[in-house]
Amino acid sequence: MGKDILMIVGDFGEDYEIMVPFQALEMVGHDVDAVCPDKEAGETVKTAIHDFRGDQTYLEERGHNFELTATMADIDPTTYDALVVPGGRAPEYLRTYDAVIEAVQHFFEAEKPVAALCHGPQILAAADVLEGYEMTAYPACRAEVEAAGCSWVDGVVRDGNLVTGQAWPDHPEWLAAFLELLGDEVSHGDPVAADD
Template identity: 35%
Template sequence: MSKIAFLLAGGFEDSEMKVPYDSLKSDGHDTLIIGLKKGEELKGKNGEASYQAEEAIESVKAADFDAVVIPGGSSPEGLRTNESILRFVKELNEAGKPIAAICHGPQILISAGLLEGRTITSYPPLKDDMVNAGANFVDEEVVVDGNFITSRTPKDEPAFIREIKHKLGASVSR
């Protein structure tokens, strides 16, 4: 099975972390919650989920992972200025590994300079930010563009998870 990084800070959208995390973990994937500080307790913005950062971003290597999931909410805003987070995402992208971002998750992709010429979606009010970063924004439940998988909101989670699993199946069978 695949080793999947979940990039997380406090204030994440509870279900956008919990639902994909639980689904991928129950399928047998090796999941690791990566934050800015190992052991830090990270609480969802709605108080429905809480996780502990299992590793700090400085102590992991992108080459050790098969994919990354970036939940939305306020979490991406708390991560997008960290150079190690940006380097991690850039290295996964250079390797062509799946990068799945939902809601505000693509903010990290903006800060990493990865959206030029890509077709994506996100939380709809971020459209101008995505377009200004060079992306072709579409308002759809899930958009797959190469190794990028993006979705808008919690209601899109089933399609988001389906496409992550599809992409992982394709990358595992290579």
Template identity: 45%
Template sequence: MARVLVLTADAAEELDSMYPVFRLREAGHEAVVAAPTTRAVKLVVHDFEPGWDAYTEKPGHLLPVDLAFAEVDPEECDALVIPGGRAPEYIRTDPDVARVVGHFFERGLPVGTICHGPQVPAALGLLRGRTTAAYPPLKSDVEQAGATFVDGPDVVDGAMVSCRGWPDLPLWSRAFLRVLEESSGARGLDRIRSAR
């Protein structure tokens, strides 16, 4: 069983946040939700309606939080997920988010980003030379960060798995779980070898 950290905050997209948490738990993994504080975060529902040039936003459910960003010890986690919505826009400036996200990228551990989630590693200079999906209007943002943008539902670049948004979650989840299981298996072998 892997321990997967989910970094989120108020105005994170509801499906982007809850679907991975439930899917990871369904697969037998531990999903640990972290946010600026330990109070439940207020999610939002983004939808696409006729007559609108952009998505609409409505209040969503509350998502319980396990840890504040400052309490996170990334050494205790095996992987990271950054859901979309508006939360990535402002959590990317948090020094604890930078500390935590950098840990996963520096060690080549699984990182999943959904929709606007790539805004966090982009702001930290961690997308340079990588290939990523994102919400399509962010194409120029990820390219400015030095990444190659792919308009796809399950883009895998090493241990990083990304998608465009909640309609992609079934394919993204399948790809992320595959990367997570491969990574967990390799780390398990390393632990056995180091114990000898």
């Protein structure tokens, strides 16, 4: 049975970290409401594509327009089963909205599944919900999330209700861990070839 999932996004969130989880979760039967403070359902956020090309940091290019499916001012976080917090540049300002912080705090207080990726844990740190967790984030955010009380682990981490990854290359393992937390059966074997 599909779950109702809230995804908090914003302008210049990472394209793959918004689009891929949104589509993958819907593909397996979950309902995802993508919201952004101060924007309404049907409006869009601009995404950014972050690429890793051997520089000291990622390269950022313009991504797509991603259409919001719900209005943050109209939703009630208590009606959702899980939360997804993508990364990119959006978390640095999304964490300044009281509605975002309050929504995140609800999911942790109720011990509901939360998946955060890349810079998304900046929002969790601002919500003061990381004390005692083992987790990861984009490596440049390590000092910030450790200061919020977590223990750093490299690679995808599941600790209780929280699944974290470092960036979009972690999608296969990160999404599989989140889907398992949601109660979905995930196959970790090789794909089966179709009969010719």
